[in-house]
Amino acid sequence: MPKLVTLLNGPNLNLLGLRQPEIYGHETLDDVASKVSDLAEDLGLAVRALQSNHEGQLVDWIQAARGTSAGIIINPGAYSHTSIAILDALNAYDGPVLEVHISNIHKREAFRHHSYVSHRADGVIAGCGTDGYLLALRRMASLLKA
Numbered sequence: 158m159p160k161l162v163t164l165l166n167g168p169n170l171n172l173l174g175l176r177q178p179e180i181y182g183h184e185t186l187d188d189v190a191s192k193v194s195d196l197a198e199d200l201g202l203a204v205r206a207l208q209s210n211h212e213g214q215l216v217d218w219i220q221a222a223r224g225t226s227a228g229i230i231i232n233p234g235a236y237s238h239t240s241i242a243i244l245d246a247l248n249a250y251d252g253p254v255l256e257v258h259i260s261n262i263h264k265r266e267a268f269r270h271h272s273y274v275s276h277r278a279d280g281v282i283a284g285c286g287t288d289g290y291l292l293a294l295r296r297m298a299s300l301l302k303a
C-alpha cells in the first residue's frame with residue numbers, strides 16, 4: 158500500500174492561473190494536482206490534494222491527517238502569515254511537514270516575510286513556481302524512506 162501524503166492549499170489558491178499570473182503563473186490548481194499525482198505514482202506515493210479558503214477547514218484536515226497520512230505538504234497562502242491555529246494543528250501532527258510557496262515570499266512585501274508555519278515545517282520551498290510542489294513531493298519521498 159503506498160504511503161499517503163496530504164497536500165493542502167489555502168485561500169485563493171483555487172484561483173491559480175487566473176489570479177496575478179505574473180506572480181503565480183498560468184497553471185491552474187487542477188494542472189498542479191495532475192502533475193503532482195503523476196510524480197506521486199513514480200515515487201510510489203498516494204496524494205490526497207485538498208484546497209480551502211477557510212482556516213478552520215484547513216485545521217480540520219490537518220487534524221484528520223493524524224494517524225492517516227504519512228506526511229503533509231502545505232501551501233497555507235496568506236494564512237502562513239497570520240494563523241497560529243494552523244501552526245498549532247501542525248504541532249499536533251507527528252509526520253514530516255513541508256511548506257511550499259509558489260512565489261519567493263522573501264522578495265515580496267515585508268508582511269509576507271514571516272510564516273508561522275515555518276516554525277513547524279521540516280523544509281520550506283519558496284519561489285520555484287508550481288515546481289515547488291514537485292520538489293516538496295520528492296523531498297517527502299526521501300523523508301518517508303529514511
Ligand SMILES: O=C1C[C@@](O)(C(=O)O)C[C@@H](O)[C@@H]1O
Nearest residue numbers: 169232234235258259260269
Ligand atoms: O496566497 C499566497 C500564496 C503564497 O503562499 C505563494 O504560494 O507564493 C504567498 C502568500 O504570501 C500569498 O498570500
